[in-house]
Amino acid sequence: MHNLELKNINNVLLLGANGGIGQALLSKLLAENKELQIYALSRHPVDHSRVHNSVCDLINEESLSVFLAKYPNVKFNLILNTIGFLENELGGPEKSLRDINEAKLLEYFRINAILTPVLAKVVRNHLASEGFAFVALSAMVGSVGENELGGWYGYRASKTALNAFLKNISIEWGRVYKNSLVLAIHPGTTQTRLSEKFNIRVTHKIHTPDEAAKNICDVIFSTEFERSGSFLNWDGRSIGW
Numbered sequence: 001m002h003n004l005e006l007k008n009i010n011n012v013l014l015l016g017a018n019g020g021i022g023q024a025l026l027s028k029l030l031a032e033n034k035e036l037q038i039y040a041l042s043r044h045p046v047d048h049s050r051v052h053n054s055v056c057d058l059i060n061e062e063s064l065s066v067f068l069a070k071y072p073n074v075k076f077n078l079i080l081n082t083i084g085f086l087e088n089e090l091g092g093p094e095k096s097l098r099d100i101n102e103a104k105l106l107e108y109f110r111i112n113a114i115l116t117p118v119l120a121k122v123v124r125n126h127l128a129s130e131g132f133a134f135v136a137l138s139a140m141v142g143s144v145g146e147n148e149l150g151g152w153y154g155y156r157a158s159k160t161a162l163n164a165f166l167k168n169i170s171i172e173w174g175r176v177y178k179n180s181l182v183l184a185i186h187p188g189t190t191q192t193r194l195s196e197k198f199n200i201r202v203t204h205k206i207h208t209p210d211e212a213a214k215n216i217c218d219v220i221f222s223t224e225f226e227r228s229g230s231f232l233n234w235d236g237r238s239i240g241w
């Protein structure tokens with residue numbers, strides 16, 4: 001049984017480097033491994049000497065492929081997708097079926113779910129042979145079994161689809177790579193742009209982005225490769241699908 005160690009990794013591919021949790025993860029990873037280089041494709045620039053950043057409005061297969069083609073010899077030990085949204089110009093999460101909007105549902109799936117298998121496809125020639133983790137931030141509300149409140153159709157179902165994609169990727173890569181760790185991680189309710197409007201009624205603990213980043217790193221760097229394909233809470237507990 002063994003796992004990835006932060007002190008031994010060289011290159012991280014980070015999507016969502018400007019988000020609340022993404023920024024905190026970027027700072028933590030750079031602070032704790034002084035050799036680490038981070039590669040980030042985002043809608044806004046990230047300014048740091050060890051961050052190789054490209055800015056682009058549309059993050060998709062084409063822009064990711066063009067970005068990665070600039071670094072043909074770089075192999076990643078950690079690929080982290082923190083991109084996700086709950087509300088956009090088409091509105092917030094649905095309270096009931098009355099609020100269903102086809103275009104918004106498609107956007108939820110495009111950003112919160114489909115981007116991850118696309119990322120897995122384009123990064124396949126950049127996976128470190130000694131071992132790597134491929135992680136996307138999911139959400140507890142994506143659990144079908146633990147859904148007791150309803151609502152939030154698009155966000156919930158897109159995170160459920162994300163989990164299904166990650167499980168599938170873990171199976172495919174488990175056959176090919178000796179040390180691959182594919183995880184869906186729920187970061188815990190965290191004070192960020194995404195959640196700020198919805199945290200008013202929350203009665204459980206709300207994490208700061210730094211706490212969330214610490215918890216996510218603890219989970220990634222303590223989970224054995226053998227547990228690839230898991231859906232994990234911020235404290236390492238398994239969440240039901």
Ligand SMILES: NC(=O)c1ccc[n+]([C@@H]2O[C@H](COP(=O)([O-])OP(=O)(O)OC[C@H]3O[C@@H](n4cnc5c(N)ncnc54)[C@H](OP(=O)(O)O)[C@@H]3O)[C@@H](O)[C@H]2O)c1
Pocket residue numbers: 015016017018019020021022042043044057059082083084085111137138139140186187188189190191192193194195
């Ligand atoms: N905060 C919570 O309580 C909570 C709970 C459960 C799960 N999560 C998940 O954690 C992840 C990080 O969220 P956060 O809380 O850090 O939220 P955040 O601060 O709003 O960050 C979201 C990130 O997603 C990017 N993004 C959103 N829509 C995009 C689009 N159309 N194209 C490209 N990039 C886009 C944002 O890029 P820009 O900076 O360019 O806007 C930003 O980097 C998300 O997947 C979220 O679902 C969060």
